[in-house]
Amino acid sequence: MTRVLMVGSAEQSGGGVASVVRLMKGMPFWQKYHCGWLGTQIQRNYGVKLWYALKAYAKALFTIWGYDIVHFHTVPDRICLIIQMPVLLLALLGRKKIIMHVHMGNQLENHTKNKLFIWCLNRADRVVLLAKKWQKCFAEWFPTVKAKTAVIYNACAPTPTVDYSIKEKSIIMAAFLNYNKHPDLLLKAWKNLKADFPDWHLTIMGNGEVERFQTMAHGMALDDSVTFTGYITGKQKEDVWNRASIYCMCSRNEGFPMVVLEAWARGVAVVSTPVGGLPDVIEEGRNCLTFPFDDVDTLTVQLRRLMESSELRKQMAEYSKTFGERVFAPVKVNESIEKLYEEILNG
Template sequence: MKKLKNLTIATDRNGQGGIATVLNGYANEHFFEMTNSEILISHSTNAKFGLLSQLFTFGLCILNLIYQLLFCNIGLVHIHMSSRGSYMRKSKLIKLIKYFNVKVVLHLHGAEFREFYGNECDATKQAEIRATFNSVDKVIVLSSQWMQWLKTILDDPSKGVVVYNAVPALEIEKRITEEFNFVFLGRLGERKGVTDLIEAFKYVVQKHPQSRLLLGGDGDINKYRKLVETLELTESVKLLGWISGDDKLNVLKQANAYVLPSYNEGFPMGVLEAMSCNIPVIASTAGGIPDAITHGIDGLLVEAGDTNALQLAMQSFIESPTQTKKMECAAKAKFLKNFSPQVIIPQIKMIYTDLGAL
């Protein structure tokens, strides 16, 4: 009998976004070699010709998948999925894979999937989504909060499992500057609470003129540039555009705090990266963030939309450096214990083993 081979279906790991970051983390730890897995790309943020390129990429994925299912001994297919268009694509692939009676691990990353399911889908579509989730062999979610929701749609709750995202520890040498730099990394938009962050920072910089806000990410940059100009914050707020690699590391070296006041999240990679390199975190309670940050112990949490609480949290990091340092150290210890690849990769491998794919 041919050796078991596993497949991973996901977005292009050379692109942008959290799933690409997760896949690169797996690759760095040689996960795909250890599990004899091949990646099939179903979508790419690097598409040069828009919809046409995306259709070609997805079509190629389907053809490759059919070939693998016909001629290889497939143990399981591990599908990374967010919401909306990603669900539409992946649900079709799941039906195809189950037609061949191959096991499927569905890995849910979508920060807005609950909103998509609850507010954007009618009863018929919701029933289809439930059927899709119940047809697979294991569903991975990113936090205990997401597990609570998952149990409402699974007939067999034991199919669900929490596996946190993992990022490699970033060992950086912090730069000492006269400014106190708050850093945000991610898509600039309302879901991430960027307007709230800028408006809260307006009051922080009035009290602490040496503070700076560095916004790294793509999205509606022009909208936020206009907001910064309207609030007369152009000297204190810097819009950096999308940054990665060495550029991102250089920003993190300057960071005195990481801020993420999101309204919806899965399990944000940026928070984990900050924890890994001793940057204290202020974040909302959205999604899986409370699994990573315990308020007052290894960071500060605020309710999404509460700009006053956000302002006070940012000021406290400046005004209480001893307490901030304690939280920073506690966050690094928590990262190493719970969120490093050395902890998470074995959990994924155990799922493969339990399903007979290793």
């Protein structure tokens, strides 16, 4: 009986990795390989983080010996690697098969001199990347890493049939608001468009540097057409998503952005930078309109195209939903994971 131990951030953290693991728990492989879960990190204060990690180490000390594969979900961040290190050392001591599942995309180029990250990668039997685009880059950026790479896309949970009749003239962004997510670019584009589209509204969801961007919106005289919701969940979040017509992402760095998959699943047309693993799957004009990084003029043009044409919005939304359900279906991801485990066990 083959058993797999998953290691990563706590589901309560609510981030991309946690969302990926939540979906994995519902896939057939989880039962087939008798998977266990070990959360090593949590988004709380430092005292709680330390206590959470210590409990994980104690649990690993007594349970890791019963597993055949240890599947780490990680990022090159030094703190993350240090927190996961005791579990990795136990896995090495127990001669377990090791997978390093790297939840990062174009940011990897900034870690080519990260000796701790490279050391961890060289202890793995497989390195999992989020998109085919990164396999060639990874080989060039990390030539000393000898582990084979595999690509596993993030899965997207299926959603009910979209009711397009309730869609409003609404653009949304959902992110932890900071320099990388670049909401200021969207605000600048919105300022260019507002006078021509007085019946449209922009909603920005998420926590982070909310006050900073609220102040920016106020300085642009956008208070009456921009809403900052903060971090929202449940019905409030569902209502915003279900009524939205356009989703905009301005990020400079991403792994494989789950939020775009969520937009596709909900029948929302997407405008985005070609960030992270998206170039693997973008079909320009069909499931996404793209614009270059930091290019507010092209962003304005692409938003205008969608805002002017309800037919284009619906065509893109309908195609994107079908596309997402086909490419990122949990059954597809399940097949990739089972193939990975069998290759490692038989290799």
